Amino acid sequence: MLRILILFVRRLWLPLALLAAFLGISIAVYMKLEGLGGLDALFWVIHPHSIEYRAVHKATKIFSFFAYVGVFAFQVWIAERVLVTIFSRQSVEAWKTMVNEVSIDKLKDHFIICGYGQVGRTVVDQLNRIKVPFVLIETDEGLYRELLKEGVLVIHGDAKRHDVLQMAGILQARGICIVIDNDSDNLYITVTAISLNPKMKIITRAGQQRYANAIRNSGADEVVIPEYEGGLMTGRLIQKYYPLQTNLE
Numbered sequence: 001m002l003r004i005l006i007l008f009v010r011r012l013w014l015p016l017a018l019l020a021a022f023l024g025i026s027i028a029v030y031m032k033l034e035g036l037g038g039l040d041a042l043f044w045v046i047h048p049h050s051i052e053y054r055a056v057h058k059a060t061k062i063f064s065f066f067a068y069v070g071v072f073a074f075q076v077w078i079a080e081r082v083l084v085t086i087f088s089r090q091s092v093e094a095w096k097t098m099v100n101e102v103s104i105d106k107l108k109d110h111f112i113i114c115g116y117g118q119v120g121r122t123v124v125d126q127l128n129r130i131k132v133p134f135v136l137i138e139t140d141e142g143l144y145r146e147l148l149k150e151g152v153l154v155i156h157g158d159a160k161r162h163d164v165l166q167m168a169g170i171l172q173a174r175g176i177c178i179v180i181d182n183d184s185d186n187l188y189i190t191v192t193a194i195s196l197n198p199k200m201k202i203i204t205r206a207g208q209q210r211y212a213n214a215i216r217n218s219g220a221d222e223v224v225i226p227e228y229e230g231g232l233m234t235g236r237l238i239q240k241y242y243p244l245q246t247n248l249e
Contacts, residue, residue, distance in 0.1 A: 033056075034056060166196070
């Protein structure tokens with residue numbers, strides 16, 4: 001909401017400031033020409049049809065024409081600025097960001113996904129398919145903007161930071177899935193997540209066996225090594241062509 005307000009202020013401050021100056025000058029002119037009070041003069045400026053043109057000076061009639069045109073021009077200018085602001089790319093992004101943040105704040109019993117690489121994309125697709133609520137944490141700003149446009153609940157930030165995990169609702173989450181392409185980062189996030197919410201379920205990716213052991217010892221409930229799992233699956237596919245062989249484990 002603050003970003004949207006800032007956009008409106010940036011685009012409207014100049015026409016509004018000039019309109020205020022124009023109104024002030026017009027009020028002063030009416031007061032000078034006809035001896036009106038401030039409120040009466042303001043009413044003449046914003047509602048020129050109320051002027052009794054037969055009872056005013058010729059200079060007042062001429063000035064009223066210019067005042068009417070001026071007020072109308074400012075109305076058109078301000079309306080144009082408002083429409084440009086509402087439909088601008090920045091405004092649309094700000095609105096989507098606000099909706100995204102509100103939706104994340106309402107999440108409960110969800111999963112937090114850290115990383116949107118090849119594994120992360122597959123996880124997100126699966127969760128969307130089975131309708132599991134989740135929020136994604138991604139460090140790449142360009143990727144974050146793309147996901148925001150697609151309506152994915154996403155946070156732009158580093159999952160190693162406590163405040164980012166808290167923004168993702170780690171205290172209300174059922175679990176966290178850490179699938180960044182960096183074993184040391186995954187280990188660090190695992191330890192951090194446990195410290196913030198010891199009761200949550202933790203699934204962590206590892207690229208090397210030594211990191212898998214360290215992550216498991218740090219408290220992760222499940223450790224996934226994609227290459228190992230891929231090898232097992234490939235072995236099972238090959239096994240279909242040798243039905244008499246024992247199961248591959």
